[in-house]
Amino acid sequence: MTNRDTGTPTERNTPRVATGVDVGETQRLSARRRERLMSIGSPLGLLLAWELAAQFGLIDVRFFPAPSTITSALIELTRTGELIEHVAISLQRIALGFMLGGIPAVIIGISMGISRPVRALIDPLISATFPIPKSAILPFILLIFGLGEMSKVVMVAIGVFFPIAINATAGVLQINPIYLDVGKSFKASKWDTFRTIALPGALPFIMTGVKLGAGIALILIAVTEMVGAKSGIGYMIWSAWEIFAVSKMYVGLFTIALIGFAVTFLLREIERWVIRWKPDP
Amino acid sequence: MNAPDKPPAKIQIRSLVKRFQNLIAVDDVSLDIAEGTFFAIVGPSGCGKTTMLRILGGLETVTSGTVEIARPKPGRPQYSMIFQGDSIFPWMTVWDNAAYGLRMRKAPADEIKASVSMWLDRTGLTRFSGHYPHQLSGGMRQRVSIARAFANDPEVLLMDEPFSALDEQNRTILQQELLRIWEVDKKTVVFITHSVDEAVTLADKIMVMTASPGRTKSIIDVELERPRNVLELRNDPRYGKIVYGIWGHLKDEVERARA
Ligand SMILES: Nc1ncnc2c1ncn2[C@@H]1O[C@H](COP(=O)(O)OP(=O)(O)OP(=O)(O)O)[C@@H](O)[C@H]1O
Ligand SMILES: [Mg+2]
Numbered sequence: 001m002t003n004r005d006t007g008t009p010t011e012r013n014t015p016r017v018a019t020g021v022d023v024g025e026t027q028r029l030s031a032r033r034r035e036r037l038m039s040i041g042s043p044l045g046l047l048l049a050w051e052l053a054a055q056f057g058l059i060d061v062r063f064f065p066a067p068s069t070i071t072s073a074l075i076e077l078t079r080t081g082e083l084i085e086h087v088a089i090s091l092q093r094i095a096l097g098f099m100l101g102g103i104p105a106v107i108i109g110i111s112m113g114i115s116r117p118v119r120a121l122i123d124p125l126i127s128a129t130f131p132i133p134k135s136a137i138l139p140f141i142l143l144i145f146g147l148g149e150m151s152k153v154v155m156v157a158i159g160v161f162f163p164i165a166i167n168a169t170a171g172v173l174q175i176n177p178i179y180l181d182v183g184k185s186f187k188a189s190k191w192d193t194f195r196t197i198a199l200p201g202a203l204p205f206i207m208t209g210v211k212l213g214a215g216i217a218l219i220l221i222a223v224t225e226m227v228g229a230k231s232g233i234g235y236m237i238w239s240a241w242e243i244f245a246v247s248k249m250y251v252g253l254f255t256i257a258l259i260g261f262a263v264t265f266l267l268r269e270i271e272r273w274v275i276r277w278k279p280d281p
Numbered sequence: 282m283n284a285p286d287k288p289p290a291k292i293q294i295r296s297l298v299k300r301f302q303n304l305i306a307v308d309d310v311s312l313d314i315a316e317g318t319f320f321a322i323v324g325p326s327g328c329g330k331t332t333m334l335r336i337l338g339g340l341e342t343v344t345s346g347t348v349e350i351a352r353p354k355p356g357r358p359q360y361s362m363i364f365q366g367d368s369i370f371p372w373m374t375v376w377d378n379a380a381y382g383l384r385m386r387k388a389p390a391d392e393i394k395a396s397v398s399m400w401l402d403r404t405g406l407t408r409f410s411g412h413y414p415h416q417l418s419g420g421m422r423q424r425v426s427i428a429r430a431f432a433n434d435p436e437v438l439l440m441d442e443p444f445s446a447l448d449e450q451n452r453t454i455l456q457q458e459l460l461r462i463w464e465v466d467k468k469t470v471v472f473i474t475h476s477v478d479e480a481v482t483l484a485d486k487i488m489v490m491t492a493s494p495g496r497t498k499s500i501i502d503v504e505l506e507r508p509r510n511v512l513e514l515r516n517d518p519r520y521g522k523i524v525y526g527i528w529g530h531l532k533d534e535v536e537r538a539r540a
Contacts, residue, residue: 178368185338185362186382186433196381200372277372279415 065247073247074254083236087255090225090232093149094217094263097156102213105164106206110198112165113172126165134159134216135223142228152224152232159220160213167209171202204278207271214263222256233259289351291316291437291469292337297346299332305494306332309346312488312497316351317467321480323531324490324498325538330473331365333495334441337471338362353436358386360437361430365473366446369414369425375401376410378425382433400432403462420451424458431462437469444479456482457511464508477527481520482511489530492538499530 047067053059054066061069077083112119138155145151179201183193225234237252290313299307306329314320322330335341336348338360353359361382369378379401383393401407404424414422423443430438443459444452460483463470474480480487481503489498503523505514514520 178364178366179370181335181340182362182364182368182370182381183385184340185360186385187358188385192385196373196385197370200370203372275372277413277415 062244062246065250070247070250070254073245074251077248077251083251083255086231086233086236086252087259090221090234091259093152093225093232094156094221096149096153097217097221098160098213100153101157101159101161102164102210105161105209106168106199109165109168109206109209110172110194110202112169113175113202114194114198119169126162130162130166134220138224138227147228151228152221155220155224156217159216160210163212163216164206164209167205167212168202171205172198174205175201200277204275207267207274211264211267211271214267215260218256218260218263289316290314291318291351292320292471293347293349293351294333294337295347297333297336297348298344299329299336299341300344307336308494308496310495310497311346314469314471314486316469319463319467319470319472319483319485321472321474321484321487322490323474323477323480323487323527324495325492325531325535326475327538328490328493328534329495330475330490331441334362334439334471334473338439350437358382358433358435360439361433361435363426363430363438363440363443365441365443367414367419367422369422369429371414373413374410375406375412375414375417375425375428378414379406379410379428379432381429382435386433396432396434397428400428403431404428404458420447420455423447423451423455427455427459427462435468437471440470440472442473442475445475452479453511459483460507460509460511477524477531478515481505481523481527482509482514487527489527490534492534498534501527501530 050059050064051067054061054064054069065073074083108122112122134155137158141151141154141158145154175198179197180193183197188196221232222234222237225232226238229235233252233256237249237256240246240248240252292312292314294310294312297307297310297312298305308329310333322333324330332341336343337350340362350359370381373381376397380393380397383396388396398407398410401410404427406421406424406428409417409421414425417425423446427443430440444455447455456479472480472483484503487501487503489501490496491498501523505517505519505523
């Protein structure tokens with residue numbers, strides 16, 4: 001800007017473009033590092049601010065107990081085995097629910113994708129029931145299945161059924177029809193067509209459904225356990241609230257978030273393995 | 282079924298008509314293909330070649346007329362198809378793709394193993410048997426689909442422009458490979474192409490089809506001895522003459538198709 005009077009436009013611009021690239025590159029790199037530091041720093045900073053605010057009485061520790069208090073509650077709950085027990089039972093319900101809802105979802109979803117009549121038959125049922133908020137049918141499920149394990153498992157099953165079934169159908173419909181022709185020309189049986197073409201071809205979509213289903217399953221298990229259970233992480237949070245054990249409530253929240261992380265990570269690894277035949281995007 | 286005075290044809294097409302809504306794709310084609318013949322069909326784009334092959338392969342119904350492939354010997358499949366374009370399963374390894382037909386007809390495990398390894402070897406894919414299709418070149422993928430069809434050991438091979446998506450070098454190489462493979466047991470082949478050169482290089486008989494609606498324009502015998510060498514053929518004056526002759530039949534049709 002200052003040497004407005006020196007050189008022709010080209011002479012002025014050429015070196016500036018060259019250095020501009022270099023500077024931009026290094027700036028971008030350090031910017032990325034700064035961003036990473038910031039994203040680690042911000043939660044730590046918040047925790048620190050929280051701790052200090054609690055220690056100096058700036059916030060009401062009845063609602064926001066100090067992180068150190070929560071940590072000792074976490075240690076205590078882990079030591080007594082109570083936390084592990086709740087986590088284990090919740091995970092078990094989620095796993096059973098996934099099987100109860102997911103396996104029929106894959107079979108029905110793929111059958112809908114393969115067969116027009118099946119699609120015509122079942123699609124309206126799914127379209128009609130899909131929009132009902134799953135948490136709203138909890139009383140109904142409790143009525144039918146009682147307060148035992150089955151009601152929790154069924155809630156998870158219903159929650160995961162829809163995203164998996166809908167994605168399985170979409171997954172089959174996007175399979176290039178030439179693959180179905182190949183199956184037909186090699187006289188593949190119905191079962192072989194399902195097993196060797198429809199299922200693997202739809203698998204990338206099904207995995208998307210499974211990941212969506214996992215999120216829904218976590219929400220539903222928490223809600224279900226709060227209302228009609230005597231165990232599980234949702235129950236733990238709810239009962240802690242009822243007796244105003246706020247630190248314990250936070251431990252529950254923290255744990256359920258952790259489960260969410262773990263499940264997401266696990267599913268991403270499974271997905272990577274299951275669709276290893278796909279070129280890297 | 283067969284007329285008593287003729288040797289039985291391996292493939293018999295009688296007054297075949299195929300109509301899609303108001304479009305006539307194949308119009309009154311009758312054809313006999315003798316066992317062991319390498320039969321090529323050429324014709325302008327959209328003249329119904331693929332439709333005819335799909336009817337032969339049972340993937341499409343006829344509007345009228347009949348199509349018959351002779352019943353195979355016990356334990357052997359009647360036919361295998363090689364499709365126009367990429368058709369090997371991306372979710373299976375090269376080995377599993379090549380084994381597909383044998384597995385679908387529940388062949389014994391040792392037969393599958395022997396046949397697949399032989400055909401992967403013949404198509405030069407042994408080193409890649411554990412690869413997924415996305416790790417292969419276009420030419421290699423097409424070789425997998427050839428291996429898949431041949432490993433199934435059918436009596437008839439139906440091929441729909443198997444090499445049309447390839448570059449010229451790969452095409453030449455694969456044509457030679459196909460001839461070499463075919464020489465082994467001379468299966469009956471129906472080979473569709475829009476390339477006259479390719480048809481003359483490979484086939485014993487060539488049917489030229491008219492522009493849509495597809496009819497038989499003419500059937501030409503290719504009297505070139507076997508085994509053939511794809512490159513040396515091009516130097517053979519008889520080759521040029523046959524190609525030129527077929528272009529004479531085809532020229533009007535191509536122009537008509539473009540009009
Ligand atoms: N399923 C279908 N429904 C309606 N029309 C079709 C269908 N399949 C093919 N056709 C039409 O039938 C005609 C013949 O098609 P076909 O695919 O047999 O041509 P082709 O000779 O194989 O052409 P190309 O050389 O381009 O592959 C075309 O006009 C095509 O649009
Ligand atoms: Mg075609």
